Amino acid sequence: MNKIMKDYILGLLSKGERMDGRKLDEFRKPIKIEYGISTKSSEGSAIVHIGETMVIAGVKMAIGKPYEDTPDEGSLTVNVELSPMASESFEPGPPNDYSIELARVTDRVVRESGMIDVNKLCIKEGEKIWMVNVDIYPMNDAGNLFDACALAALAAIKDAKMPKIENDKVNYHEKTSKGLPLKKTPISVTVIKIGKHLLVDPLVEEFNALDARLTIGIDEANNPCAIQKGGDAPLSASDIDKMITLAKEKVKELRKVL
């Protein structure tokens, strides 16, 4: 929408530059994760920083009834809330398209990779399961919320410890040493396309000027496990190939900070 900024970004990209001086395929620094920031009120928690972007995630666990079609599987819910504190463009009120998409894409990366072994979350088939709730709160939106949210969800799930069960009730004050049953560690990398250029870790201005974007969840064997496409422009098969290759390359950097 902002024509002057799009022209500016495109002008820089044609010279191989970006508006904050980075290379096209360079992530912002520092990328860091703090684990266990709220041990009292959550089972697992983490803060993720990617440059100025900051996201908090927490895991809460509760006992509930399984869905009828999956009687022996625990459930997973991912929720993203965009508070006006994070950016002046976020309004209070019911979730908007952006926060729903963030939550769905993060959910897909965690769920479709098979990260959590949901069968092990079953306590009694058809009656009792663990329900895992991942709540994600961006604290500052300086761009690339997709990747930051997925990283925060992963970190919080890795940090989570099962609470104790006493007399069929959950005692949240005492935690066992057992973590969630994990099988994989998926990380998402979002590649955006502006004009004919592909770039990673977009700033807010670049995100607003994008033609198309592809969020790719990649597991530790470097296999894509989830994909979401956004933006108005179509992507050709060769574009998608290039984007996935780039994402597979960049995911190694993110994996180092875990």
Added chain:
Amino acid sequence: MSKLLIEDKEVVIPGQILAEGMDYLPSNGAIREGDNIISTSMGVVSLSGRLIKIIPLTKRYVPQIGDVVVGFVKDLTYSSWFIDIGYSNDAVLSMKDATSDFIERGADLTQYFSHGDYMVAKIANVTKTKAVDITMREPGLKKLYGGKIIEVNPARVPRIIGKQGSMIKIIKDSTGCMITVGQNGIIWLKGPDLKNELIATEAIMRINECSYTQGLTEQTEAFLKERTGGKQHGVHQEA
């Protein structure tokens, strides 16, 4: 016996007691409650004689006649443009204020300004009902081509411009950028290359974040000298 509880240029928060007794008078951003004068906004204290005034750290832009602002075209009608200037009401740029050209009946107005075009304009009139008229028919007012847009809080604009434009002149001279600061907190910036644009942007954002500190001009000068290596660019035309 009256007592002043704060110093000049101190940062205060809403509800803070600024002075006791009847010898002081509340001005903008302060009220009297009983014997005390209490701050109603977060900002920097400005004492002048018995008057206590708070200069707020953040505010919304309220247009005043004569302000030079940067805005963009949000919509257009058969005879005028609606310009977003960061106020609750869009400003109206009428055909006669937009250009001195003769415009034929039914002509395509997008040849002058189209959706999303940025421009420097002046507030010509603000009515009682807060309808805003702007004009382009004065020297220095023009459509903006290229460059980038930075947004800051309108309360910081006086610090970014400095006394008689001193601050902005330092940034322009040492980076060679063309910079236009609108009173509405929208800044247009175009430089010779990315490096100088980044330095100018960083300098502006530093002022934006430290607007309540003293000696900002010296700090900015030192910062720019460090980052540019003390190189002075030629004086560029006023953008």
